Amino acid sequence: MGVTSQYLRYESGPVFGLVGTGRCVRFVARFSQVGKFLAVPACERVLIWDLRRETKVLTLDGEVRGVVTVVEPRPPAPGSLDNTHLAAGYSDGSVVVFDLMTGEPLKFTGHRGGVSSLCWDPQGMRVASGSDDGEVVVWDVVSERGMVRLRGHRGKVTRVRFMQGRNVLVTSCRDTFIKLWDLETHHCFRTLTGHRAEVWDFVLLKNDSRLVSGSGDAELRVWALHFLDGKVEVKVEVEEGVEEPPSKVFRLDTEGETKPDVQLGDQEIKDDASIVEVTRLGSILRSRGDRVCGLQSDGRVVACHGKGPVVDLFLVLTEEEVATKAAKRAKKERKRARDAGGDDTVSASNDGPQLADELRKLPTLRAANKLLGVDVVSERDGAVRVAALHNDNSLALLSSDVTAKEPNKETERRDPVRVLGRPGHRTEVRAVAFTSLSDQVVTASADALKVWNRGDTQAVVTVPCDAATSLVVVPGDRHALVGTRSGRLQLIDFGTSEVLEDIVAHEPDETAIDTGVWSVALTHDGRGFVSGGSDKMVKFWKFELVRDESSGGKRLSFMQDSRALKVSDQVACVRCSGGGKFLAVSTLDLKETIYFMDSLKLCHELYGKSLPATCMDFSSDGTLIVTGSKDSSLRIYGTDFGDQRRLLKNAHQGGVTDLHFIPKTHMFFSCGHDGSVKQWDADNFQRIVTLEGHTGIVRCLAVCPRGAWVVSGGQDRSIRLWERTQEPLVLEEEREEELRRKEEEEGGATATQRRVVPGEDGAQAVRPSVTTHHTEKAADMILEALSVYREQVESGGKAEPHYLMTYVYRTNDPLRLVMEVLRRVKSSELEEAIMVLPLDRVLEVLVVVLGMLGRGWAVELAGRVLVVALRVNLPQLLASITAKPVIHALAALLPKKMQELEDMIGFNLAGLRHLKDRAEQRSETQLFVEASQRVKESRRRKKKKDRAVKRVLMTL
Structure with missing residues (x-):
């Protein structure tokens, strides 16, 4: 296998042009500053923005093949305002916890669908994630593993929230149910069925005593939650002939099969067997009738928004404010009753809070x-x-006040405090180009043209323009020429950020449906350009200097040449060859025509497509031309005879949108509707590499004059740079790597075929982990370590040490080798790695665990491995004569070692608390001494000042 040194690898570089994507935004407190920093998803990354300075302060990349769908910051620790960690959910089912100080990710894999909701517990030790597959997984961030998987919903889980004072998780789903889960017993003990449509979001208020839920209408339903402490008297009417006593166990809602008696209106939902009383208090109306898309609250204010631009705010009043308001309302009702001549006594029900x-x-x-x-x-x-x-x-920061009154409709809209939009386009990027020095990137969309500095990826120039369809940078790197959808040509100056020229270049007739300048191409000498549009004309233009009336100097302009070319249909693309010999025109009648540039005579006509060509390009030497079509194919032609060299089918699924040759080579890049950028070799007709990263259609790309950088832009509004490295690329190895990634993706799809574990069939709470290629690798590592251990034990220590013991783990003890391998397995993957081991290897694992416990090594890890191995293989182990003495020895040794570990942890915890108390006492004493000294110093200065005043008075 020879190394093809002519191919160098392109790798992903900076990604810019994004402010925020997804459907989530969260405030993040850093450096004790609240309301200044925002965390938002941006495709596969999470961005932290500083709103005051309008700058990006942190980029978090979890290296996950998926887009971020939801983010949630960790609650601040007691005595602090800062969020230390941030949880992010991805569309591939992964959950990544980022450290906001270092940016280090901690990855969990356990969902079959995209993550739709995240929530931290009040202590910041657990994360609950809801998914599109209807399952909820609770993750332990400290031990880095999954705790439990909760099943019960049938549909997308829209929101998960922990209660503040109880170990209870509340979840909502599109199946119209809200479920309350006890995380100690892993059971659903209550289901709210008062919604007739999907429940999209909810919030918990007033120490979990109020639940506000939003559905598909203009109402926000408010529920009162009251937990019953102690025993509850169950009163259930028993039918005649049924002697079965009422039992709370039989009333537990497992899969939503038992439906509580729901009475409409504001009456209580009857379910005497539950430990919580749920009462429908009523509804509050929103300002719009569309469905609720999000509910957020900080405990004091509730914000609700739908699909439109309106945000409804509701103030949660304190107990004192509620009592005051209820008293005022009752007083007004009594006065109204007296004025009406009736009884001024008001019922006790009306005196209470509503x-x-x-x-x-x-x-x-x-x-x-x-x-x-x-x-x-x-x-x-x-x-x-x-x-x-x-x-x-x-992004925008809106402001209000808790004392504000409801205004009139004329004053409903308030200007935002800050708007963060300069770092990106408002619409998708339609055209992109490099300057001649490759130090700047020019992009155009439907609203503006932006010039970016390639080094720091900052926008240095922003100029409003019409909806752009094509773009070229004029030689000199000071101007850009934009072809628009309205059929106009605009010449923009980077220095003054002004539109110098704005003329109608291609105006179609009245019967035409589409309008626009669809393609603009510079001539080989850079002194002019060619444009093609919907008027079935190819026009030639040349640049010139004209006198500027405002400044008195000269500025760049352009004028139409006397030549023009009439074609048979609308022009989709025009290109000029590097030597100035050929002009290629693509039209909507399924053909590309090559003309001689000087005489505009027909040279070749290229046929054979089922859909029009959308892009094409000449090689630098003018010997090849490549066309890309909406039929997902690429065609390589020779310009000498117009012969088709190769047809590349299914180059981009959905169609090819743009392509460009690398200067001075026969290699080119293409992009399409499948969201990928691909590199091809036009000499041997092979695909070199596929660059993935975009979400959605890639609309355009450009190659810098030196070929060191490739820039692409698309539907996700992101601008991505791809950098050429010095790493050689071997095509055979690249194909093998692509095949391996494809197998891993298919393996991830089949990972939902979970191993059968006794007790999990039909249960609400099952194990949270899933089998992936990472767990299979971990299992292979464990098997290899067990093989080495078995060889060393059978030889009695006379065998030559394995290279894993000598060079990798640097130990002479085979038992320590297995322990180190188990330690290096990620905590979130250890359970599944043990489960996939064969039964004979499980016996060896039990022997290893017995040895680790006997020596007191990694007692917690040994106990966890033992529990998983026994739970999965208990029937087989009980039937095995070989495993019986090992299990009896473990049963006698494990409680003793666990008790020793518990005693040690308790002793250390008590010592730490003692040291903390002593430190607090010393600090309080020191603070008291310092305060006393400051008071004495202040008094001394005051007396000195009084004496000085007295001396002045005596002198006078």
């Missing part, structure tokens, strides 16, 4: 565009900050 006394509507906020997500935070002075993520790749 729903209107607990929640007060604040002024509605209106954003500049449709919303994808909101977050709310209230400050001590009563100010309310609302972060809004728009669907046009921008």
